[in-house]
Amino acid sequence: MKEERGWNKVYAFVLLWNALLILVFYIITKIFNH
Amino acid sequence: MSQIDWIILCGVLGFIVLYGAWKTRKNENLDGFLLGDRSAKWWLVGLSVMATQASAITFLSTPGQAFSDGMRFVQFYFGLPLAMVVLCITFIPIYYKLKVYTAYEFLESRFDVRTRSLTSLLFLIQRGLAAGITIYAPAIILSSILNWNLTITNLVIGCLVIIYTVSGGTKAVSITQKYQMMVIFGGMVFTFMYLINSLPENVSFTDALHVSGLSGKMNVIDLSFDLNNRYTLWSGIIGGFFLALSYFGTDQSQVQRYLSARSIRESRMGLLFNAALKVPMQFFILLVGVMVFVFYQFNPAPVFFNDNTLNIVEESRLSPEMELKYQEYDELFRERNAQISEYLLVREEGSTQEVKEKALRIATLSRQEDRLREDVRGLITQVDPDIETNDRDYVFLHFILTQLPTGLIGLLLAVILSAAMSSTAAELNALASTTTVDLYKRLFAREGSSDRHYVFMSRMFTLSWGVIAILFAVFGNLYENLIQYVNIVGSLFYGTILGIFLVAFYVKKIGGKAVFLAAIISECIVFAIFAFTEVGYLWFNLIGCINVILLGYIIEKIILSNRK
Numbered sequence A: 001m002k003e004e005r006g007w008n009k010v011y012a013f014v015l016l017w018n019a020l021l022i023l024v025f026y027i028i029t030k031i032f033n034h
Numbered sequence B: 001m002s003q004i005d006w007i008i009l010c011g012v013l014g015f016i017v018l019y020g021a022w023k024t025r026k027n028e029n030l031d032g033f034l035l036g037d038r039s040a041k042w043w044l045v046g047l048s049v050m051a052t053q054a055s056a057i058t059f060l061s062t063p064g065q066a067f068s069d070g071m072r073f074v075q076f077y078f079g080l081p082l083a084m085v086v087l088c089i090t091f092i093p094i095y096y097k098l099k100v101y102t103a104y105e106f107l108e109s110r111f112d113v114r115t116r117s118l119t120s121l122l123f124l125i126q127r128g129l130a131a132g133i134t135i136y137a138p139a140i141i142l143s144s145i146l147n148w149n150l151t152i153t154n155l156v157i158g159c160l161v162i163i164y165t166v167s168g169g170t171k172a173v174s175i176t177q178k179y180q181m182m183v184i185f186g187g188m189v190f191t192f193m194y195l196i197n198s199l200p201e202n203v204s205f206t207d208a209l210h211v212s213g214l215s216g217k218m219n220v221i222d223l224s225f226d227l228n229n230r231y232t233l234w235s236g237i238i239g240g241f242f243l244a245l246s247y248f249g250t251d252q253s254q255v256q257r258y259l260s261a262r263s264i265r266e267s268r269m270g271l272l273f274n275a276a277l278k279v280p281m282q283f284f285i286l287l288v289g290v291m292v293f294v295f296y297q298f299n300p301a302p303v304f305f306n307d308n309t310l311n312i313v314e315e316s317r318l319s320p321e322m323e324l325k326y327q328e329y330d331e332l333f334r335e336r337n338a339q340i341s342e343y344l345l346v347r348e349e350g351s352t353q354e355v356k357e358k359a360l361r362i363a364t365l366s367r368q369e370d371r372l373r374e375d376v377r378g379l380i381t382q383v384d385p386d387i388e389t390n391d392r393d394y395v396f397l398h399f400i401l402t403q404l405p406t407g408l409i410g411l412l413l414a415v416i417l418s419a420a421m422s423s424t425a426a427e428l429n430a431l432a433s434t435t436t437v438d439l440y441k442r443l444f445a446r447e448g449s450s451d452r453h454y455v456f457m458s459r460m461f462t463l464s465w466g467v468i469a470i471l472f473a474v475f476g477n478l479y480e481n482l483i484q485y486v487n488i489v490g491s492l493f494y495g496t497i498l499g500i501f502l503v504a505f506y507v508k509k510i511g512g513k514a515v516f517l518a519a520i521i522s523e524c525i526v527f528a529i530f531a532f533t534e535v536g537y538l539w540f541n542l543i544g545c546i547n548v549i550l551l552g553y554i555i556e557k558i559i560l561s562n563r564k
Helices: A002-032 B003-023 B029-038 B042-053 B054-069 B071-077 B080-097 B103-110 B111-144 B150-197 B207-214 B231-248 B252-260 B264-298 B307-314 B318-350 B352-383 B392-403 B407-446 B451-478 B482-506 B512-532 B538-564
Strands: none
Touching: A002 B080, A002 B207, A002 B264, B003 B150, B003 B231, B003 B407, B029 B150, B029 B252, B029 B407, B029 B451, B042 B150, B042 B252, B054 B071, B054 B111, B054 B264, B054 B392, B054 B407, B071 B231, B071 B264, B080 B103, B080 B231, B080 B252, B080 B264, B080 B482, B103 B111, B103 B252, B103 B407, B103 B482, B111 B150, B111 B252, B111 B307, B111 B392, B111 B407, B111 B451, B111 B482, B111 B512, B150 B407, B150 B451, B207 B264, B207 B318, B207 B352, B207 B451, B231 B252, B231 B482, B231 B538, B252 B264, B252 B407, B264 B318, B264 B392, B264 B482, B307 B318, B307 B352, B318 B352, B392 B407, B407 B451, B482 B512, B482 B538, B512 B538
């Protein structure tokens, strides 16, 4: 159970990392795509 | 191509193939040959999964895609991380608990041997055809631009892969993929740095991104809900999720990669490594394509990127028209170059209005260039309607061969061939595993046969599938539109396979008999739709998958329970 909770944190981290990437890409689009 | 390039190309490929074959030559048991003794570390699993997915076409086509269509293709990968998490939670623990060699073995414990055999057969047909294409697609582009003999290019790629895959099995595939990925990353980073260095002195990297954005190339995120728009944030997350789930969860060429990990933990880490790096990696490859676009804003570009095709038009009756197009392009290039210089100047010192005016002018010139390229394609079709007028796949290779310095050309060709070999090797390895474990060992072999016998048979099946793939690649040019043909064949089966697996994992009420019948009926429906309607082939995946789930439920609940 404790190990599964540890994995959930890793999954959340990976998904948040990708959400952050999408946010950065959105900002890039807004700044550079004219 | 210079001698140095040949030495680098042959040296890199020769080292990888010989090292892979030598390092893994002692494989006497089935566990070792098919799963590399389940000893791979997480980062090797991650690299291996990545290398299997990235074929040569990824490195030839993706920069060309960014060159003509911008960065929006990256959205296609947004569903992948979510699919990886689902695989880690649901698929991996079950595969490990059952200690399976192939994904289809699990179907026997969940349903019955019929469903397992049917699904593995569907996989063999689909992947067997695709293996030929993985060799043929880069070979036709390389041979066309470098004037290499197509048959020999096919044979060389295929034979190199066969040498180490037959000798070392899964371990050889993973070990070679590690070096292939190093070559691939190294080559792409060097090219990117070269592109940045070749920008004019007064143009920074940020300026370069602005310049590409003026022609709409920095369209990374598209939030629109337009269903006709192939790449949006929503189609990427939803469509990409299902595609990645079926590819990574049910395709043996991928499943075999993460089953070779030393533990369930390493397997999960490997997939999550891929989930964290796949999107930035694709973004980077597309960015290289955008930088190639910027490079050609400051340097003259060809009006069509396949020189052989241009030569045909130049020698035809339409040569005068072509000459006019060249002149038109020269004028366009000079004006755009001047406008970009002025734009960069007013961005520093001018008013907002001036910046807007310049940006508008450059966007108009960019559209004019697109029209000019369209006209050139029209001229090509007039000369010979059968010639391929899509030159996207040739953009990056043309840039490599005409602009990169000696040495880097050899390295980049090694990148493309490494990518072709890494995905072909994983495919042959998976085809051999499925043939050995799911068909030969389960249905035909004598009981009590030794592990040595199965390793020998796996080697023979790897060799046979390799020969089939090469034959398919060699005779592939006899058929028109081969890639599309194979994509259609793939889509005819993929939906049904995913449907069977989704029922296996998530719909416990449906049993083996129902899912087997549902899969057969679903396959017939998909074939009927293919034969008698105009429905786009990408939809076959969804239709096949939903059919298996719904029909399986109906057969189980209504027909079978009534009988009972």
